[in-house]
Amino acid sequence: MNNPVRLGFIGCGGHSGRHADVVLKMPRDYRIAGAFDLKNDVVDDFIKSRRAYPCYAESHDLKKFLAISEIEAVLIGSPHKFHLEQAEAAVRAGKHVLCEKPLWEGNGEKDFRRILREAVDKNLIFSSCHLRRYEKEFMYVKEHVGDYLERFGRALEFRFQFFYHEPSTGWKMDDSLLLDHMNHEIDLVRFMFGHSPTHFWRLSHGFDEYRVAGRTESGLAIWFTGYRKLKSHTFRNELELIFERGRVKIEVVLNGITGMVSSMVSEVSFEDDSENIVRFRTHSYDDALIGVMTNFADAIRGRDDSYLTAQDLLSNTTICNDLITNEYGNL
Numbered sequence: 001m002n003n004p005v006r007l008g009f010i011g012c013g014g015h016s017g018r019h020a021d022v023v024l025k026m027p028r029d030y031r032i033a034g035a036f037d038l039k040n041d042v043v044d045d046f047i048k049s050r051r052a053y054p055c056y057a058e059s060h061d062l063k064k065f066l067a068i069s070e071i072e073a074v075l076i077g078s079p080h081k082f083h084l085e086q087a088e089a090a091v092r093a094g095k096h097v098l099c100e101k102p103l104w105e106g107n108g109e110k111d112f113r114r115i116l117r118e119a120v121d122k123n124l125i126f127s128s129c130h131l132r133r134y135e136k137e138f139m140y141v142k143e144h145v146g147d148y149l150e151r152f153g154r155a156l157e158f159r160f161q162f163f164y165h166e167p168s169t170g171w172k173m174d175d176s177l178l179l180d181h182m183n184h185e186i187d188l189v190r191f192m193f194g195h196s197p198t199h200f201w202r203l204s205h206g207f208d209e210y211r212v213a214g215r216t217e218s219g220l221a222i223w224f225t226g227y228r229k230l231k232s233h234t235f236r237n238e239l240e241l242i243f244e245r246g247r248v249k250i251e252v253v254l255n256g257i258t259g260m261v262s263s264m265v266s267e268v269s270f271e272d273d274s275e276n277i278v279r280f281r282t283h284s285y286d287d288a289l290i291g292v293m294t295n296f297a298d299a300i301r302g303r304d305d306s307y308l309t310a311q312d313l314l315s316n317t318t319i320c321n322d323l324i325t326n327e328y329g330n331l
Contacts, residue, residue, distance in 0.1 A: 005297045008034035008071035008095075010062070010086050011078030012046035015100050019075055020050055022289045029297040033072075034058070036065040062086065066093035073125075073300060076100060080179070084108045087126075088115050096125040096300050098292075101183045103128060103317045112317070116310050125299045127292075127306050128313060130187045134291025136280050137250045137263045138239070142192055152269070153244030154219075155193065160185050161225040163236040165256065167207060177226055178202070178210035179324055183316035185212075185224045186331070188239070190312065193220065198331045202323040212323065233257050245270050254285050261285050 007023060007030050009016045016035075023030040034056035037043045043057045058065040066074070066089055073096035076086050084104040088111070090097050097119070104112055119126045132138045141148075149155065162181075189198075196216040203211035208229055214222035233256035241248045247270070252263040265278040298304035315331055322329035 002028045003301070004029055004031045005096075005300055006031050006033035006070055006072045008032075008036065008056070008065065008068070008074045009046065010036045010065075010074050010076045010090070011082070012037040012039075012042045013077060016075060016077030017046065019077065019289065019293070020046065020052070022286050023293055024050060024052075025286070026290065026293060026297075029294060033070050034065060034068055036062060037078075062089055063093075066090055066095060072096065073098070073296075080105050080175075084111060084115075087112075091115050091119045091122070091124060091126070094122060094124065096296075098127045098129065098296050101128055101130075101317065102179050102320055103313060104321070105179070106321060108321075109314065109318050112314065116313070120310075125296065125306055126313065127296050127299065127308055128316075129289075129292050130184055130191075130308065130316075131285075131288040131292060132184065132188050132237075133191055133307060134288040135252070135261075136283065136287070137252055137265055138188065138191070140265060140278065140280075141239070141241070141248060141250060145192060148241070148243060148246070148248055148267070152246030152248075155241060155243055156219075157221045157223065157240070157242035158189055158192070159223045159238075159240040159242070160188065161223075161238050162227070163230055163234075164226070164228045165230045165233050165235070166228050175207050176205055176210070176324055177207060177228060178205035178212065179320050181226055182210065182212060182224060182320045182323070185226075186316050186319060187308075187312060189220075189222060190315070192241075195311065195315075196220070198222070200319060200323060200329045200331065202327045202329075205324070259285050 012035050032052040035043050035046050036058045040059045043059050047055050056068050074090050076099040087099050196218050198214050198216045200214040209227045212224040235254040237252040239250040247268045249266045254261050260282050263280045267276045295307045299306040319329055319331045
């Protein structure tokens with residue numbers, strides 16, 4: 001019989017709330033055991049709205065919260081600037097950690113490497129949240145990359161672009177969309193094609209857009225663009241892979257109100273203009289988050305390896321911070 005992971009939440013805003021609603025659907029894997037936030041009313045609402053009883057609540061002393069022996073793992077969903085400090089405190093207290101991205105802001109790579117080493121020494125799992133590795137459309141393309149290379153030749157370009165609704169909370173007006181989001185795009189390149197030294201150029205970044213170009217040593221051209229300018233509560237993600245003799249394109253549209261996803265993959269041959277379209281059944285966006293959380297629980301219980309390596313965690317955040325301060329960066 002499975003022993004559910006007793007999970008505590010650090011930061012009880014939107015990200016943590018979404019994770020909490022998902023883990024409530026996973027009673028064999030998780031039990032919500034605690035919640036910490038600097039605002040009393042936010043902690044109370046977080047617990048009461050999910051009827052997470054009994055559940056430890058704390059709003060002033062993180063060290064006291066992390067000393068609760070019944071909590072064996074934490075999910076850090078606080079604002080970016082707190083991630084590194086809170087992750088360090090959690091590992092020091094002997095807790096497994098799933099931290100939202102970015103894992104740190106600024107010059108925190110050296111400190112994060114130290115935290116990872118301590119986690120390894122204590123046999124703790126340290127993970128993060130990259131949903132596309134568990135989204136049906138991206139998993140489908142990943143499984144068929146070998147077929148595409150055989151049919152269409154060498155991969156020439158990796159183009160990812162997204163179009164989201166305009167910022168809905170005040171703090172996002174001061175945020176960097178590049179720092180907040182590009183780590184997902186980096187992770188997707190590595191997921192599809194593996195690790196390769198890459199050069200990047202920042203073309204623009206702000207709170208509602210970012211544009212980055214790159215090139216791997218193997219010659220793959222990379223283009224990332226992201227915009228938060230839509231009036232509707234919509235999230236559109238598009239990935240286009242250009243090969244010598246063909247193209248593969250993923251289109252994913254999430255309705256932010258219903259939480260449902262519509263998606264398709266199109267495969268086009270440039271030689272005979274043939275096209276194959278794969279349409280996926282409309283599904284819940286929570287499916288991908290369940291995949292992430294299942295892996296975290298399985299890794300803690302020793303049933304599986306963490307889906308992210310230490311190199312993934314470091315690479316995904318390092319290059320984003322580098323491109324905030326410099327127009328050029330290497331990975």
